[in-house]
Amino acid sequence: MRYYSTQKQSSTVSLKEAVVKGLAPDRGLYMPETIGQLPTSFYKEISGMNLTTIAQTVARKFFGEDIPQDELDTIVADTLSFAIPLRKVEENIWVLELFHGPTFAFKDVGARFMARMLSHFVKKEQEEVKVLVATSGDTGSAVANGFLGVEGIHVFVLYPSGKVSDIQEAQFTTLGKNITALEVDGTFDDCQALVKNAFMDEELNSQLRLTSANSINVARFLPQSFYYFHAWAQLMRHNPAAKAVISVPSGNLGNLTAGLFAKRMGLPVERFIAANNRNDVFREYLLTGNYSPRSSVQTIANAMDVGAPSNFDRILDLYGHDHRTITGDITAYRYSDEEICNTIRVTQQQTGYLLDPHGACGYLALKEGLQPGESGIFLATAHPAKFKETVEECTGKPVTIPEDLAAFMQNKKESIELPNDFSLFKKALLRLS
Ligand SMILES: *Cc1c(COP(=O)(O)O)cnc(C)c1O
Numbered sequence: 001m002r003y004y005s006t007q008k009q010s011s012t013v014s015l016k017e018a019v020v021k022g023l024a025p026d027r028g029l030y031m032p033e034t035i036g037q038l039p040t041s042f043y044k045e046i047s048g049m050n051l052t053t054i055a056q057t058v059a060r061k062f063f064g065e066d067i068p069q070d071e072l073d074t075i076v077a078d079t080l081s082f083a084i085p086l087r088k089v090e091e092n093i094w095v096l097e098l099f100h101g102p103t104f105a106f107k108d109v110g111a112r113f114m115a116r117m118l119s120h121f122v123k124k125e126q127e128e129v130k131v132l133v134a135t136s137g138d139t140g141s142a143v144a145n146g147f148l149g150v151e152g153i154h155v156f157v158l159y160p161s162g163k164v165s166d167i168q169e170a171q172f173t174t175l176g177k178n179i180t181a182l183e184v185d186g187t188f189d190d191c192q193a194l195v196k197n198a199f200m201d202e203e204l205n206s207q208l209r210l211t212s213a214n215s216i217n218v219a220r221f222l223p224q225s226f227y228y229f230h231a232w233a234q235l236m237r238h239n240p241a242a243k244a245v246i247s248v249p250s251g252n253l254g255n256l257t258a259g260l261f262a263k264r265m266g267l268p269v270e271r272f273i274a275a276n277n278r279n280d281v282f283r284e285y286l287l288t289g290n291y292s293p294r295s296s297v298q299t300i301a302n303a304m305d306v307g308a309p310s311n312f313d314r315i316l317d318l319y320g321h322d323h324r325t326i327t328g329d330i331t332a333y334r335y336s337d338e339e340i341c342n343t344i345r346v347t348q349q350q351t352g353y354l355l356d357p358h359g360a361c362g363y364l365a366l367k368e369g370l371q372p373g374e375s376g377i378f379l380a381t382a383h384p385a386k387f388k389e390t391v392e393e394c395t396g397k398p399v400t401i402p403e404d405l406a407a408f409m410q411n412k413k414e415s416i417e418l419p420n421d422f423s424l425f426k427k428a429l430l431r432l433s
Contacts (some may be wrong), residue, residue: 001065003030003218006313015066016121019114019219020129022212029314030218035264036061043268046229047236051084052077054233055226061265062222063117071120076226079113084227086234086377089353093366094377096231099356103141103171104383104405105303106255109227110220111139111146115153117219118211123152130433131155132198133213134191137164138303138382141171143213144179155213156429158182158191161417167386167405174411180432186420194425204426208433215254216310224258225265231377232267242375247273247366249358249381250332251304253282253311260318260329270374274332275365277301277340282309283332289323300337300390301357303382333365340364341394344384348395356384356391 002012007028013021018030038061046054056076063072082100089095101108122129131153133143140157147155157172161183173181184191195212198204215221228246235242246269248256256274263269276283277299285291293308319326335343343360347353355363362378370376384391385401392399416432418425 001062002033004033005029006031006317015063015218019118019121019217020211022214022217029216029311029317031314031317032062032218032222035261037266043266046233047240049233051080051227051230054229055080055223058226058229058262058265059223067117067120075113075116075120076223078116079109079223080226082108084230086231087353088238089347089363090351092370092375093363094231094235094375095353095359095363095380096227096234096377097380098227099380099383099386101142102145102404103138104386104402105138105142106224106379106381107138107142107215108146110215110224110254111142111213113146113223114213114217114219115143115147115150119150119152125152127209128433129153129209129211130429131211131213132158132195134158134188134195135164135172136160136188136302137168138386139213139215140164141168144172144175144181147213148175148179149177154178154180154433156180156182156432158184158194160188160191161185163188165389167388167401167408170408170411170413173413173415174408176414181415182425182428183415183417184420184425185418190420194420194422197422198426198429201422201426204429207430214310215252221254221258221311221314222261224255225262228259228262228269229267232269235375235377239375243270243373244268245270245273245366245370245374245376247275247362247369247376247378249301249304249362249379250274250276250282251279251306251309253309253315255379255381256330257311257314257318260315263329264318271328272330273362273365273369274330275361275378276332276334277304277361278334278336279305279307280332280334281307282312283334285312286327286330286332299357300340300387301361303358304361331369333368335361335364341390344391344394345396348397354384354391354395354399356380356382356387358382359384
């Protein structure tokens with residue numbers, strides 16, 4: 001399969017090149033040239049299939065030409081070694097819990113898959129690949145855990161000192177092995193700028209083989225389509241006639257885009273709902289046809305604090321830039337911190353289900369957008385204990401931290417402190433490599 005850039009100003013590349021490069025030279029995002037259909041028989045049998053089998057079938061459509069089937073099957077099986085259950089919250093409303101992976105958030109799926117795919121492509125090569133990732137918290141933990149112990153790859157996580165939660169910090173500073181945490185005296189934007197400068201630095205690139213584990217990477221975003229099929233399959237077991245509507249808490253729109261790919265492969269989802277917090281440029285685009293990216297504002301659903309969603313161009317490309325067909329498949333809603341907080345409290349009181357701030361947006365949007373005759377699924381993108389302080393403030397009740405999550409806090413923190421200075425960062429990279 002060849003991959004083209006959404007900017008259409010550079011030539012098509014192989015899967016390997018798309019994965020190793022991440023971004024196209026013209027700054028566009030890579031898209032597969034074709035999106036294969038799965039046969040009707042697959043959809044007839046899907047409700048009897050387990051997650052791994054479903055995902056292996058879907059993965060072969062995307063990556064089957066480029067990776068031998070037994071290896072691809074292993075990559076998929078390794079990625080989905082945890083459960084992704086569909087639970088009923090109330091009549092006609094279901095939640096797909098994406099947070100049973102090692103760092104208790106949905107980014108684990110994409111990060112693990114990308115780690116294994118990148119390793120498949122580079123492990124036989126002499127030179128180790130250095131993955132650079134800047135994080136405001138969640139991405140760093142998912143990438144660090146996804147890449148932990150993976151052959152041929154070393155990960156450097158850059159994070160703003162004192163600006164991530166204790167649990168998040170523990171998830172990428174206590175791992176050791178091929179994971180190095182760089183604690184930068186600066187903000188998340190400073191960390192991101194250091195990483196960007198590293199990719200543009202000629203000397204560094206001539207000495208080290210650098211790549212990013214950014215969410216725009218095809219190996220991180222495409223595997224997120226797997227669990228949409230699993231969600232639908234589980235819903236069919238309960239109600240074979242259900243008209244499914246899926247609500248996705250959205251920031252950079254990677255998760256939603258993966259869902260749209262699943263629909264394009266024939267998954268009979270009626271439509272999607274994008275749930276925004278106050279950072280609602282995507283909702284605005286759907287309503288008006290105008291896209292005006294801007295700086296993000298801080299909210300309690302902070303993994304969705306995105307003012308210029310990086311996967312927006314993929315959605316435009318997938319729909320041939322046609323606003324009408326896009327709005328036929330997707331509607332969007334937005335929520336304030338107060339609405340999110342109230343929802344967490346009231347939902348726990350009324351149903352017993354504890355939402356995290358991101359899942360709460362998905363739930364609210366589903367309640368607002370679901371039409372008579374439809375069955376709704378919302379994605380719970382993080383475990384509520386990851387946002388313990390916020391959730392406790394909303395409910396007034398203590399949140400128990402799962403043992404595996406608490407276990408990160410037991411280990412010793414190791415990080416390398418760095419001032420916000422590119423030449424010192426560069427020296428450190430060369431010294432540590
Ligand atoms: C990253 C993230 C999101 C947003 O996902 P996108 O693919 O960026 O739209 C939502 N919730 C949580 C918990 C996240 O970590």
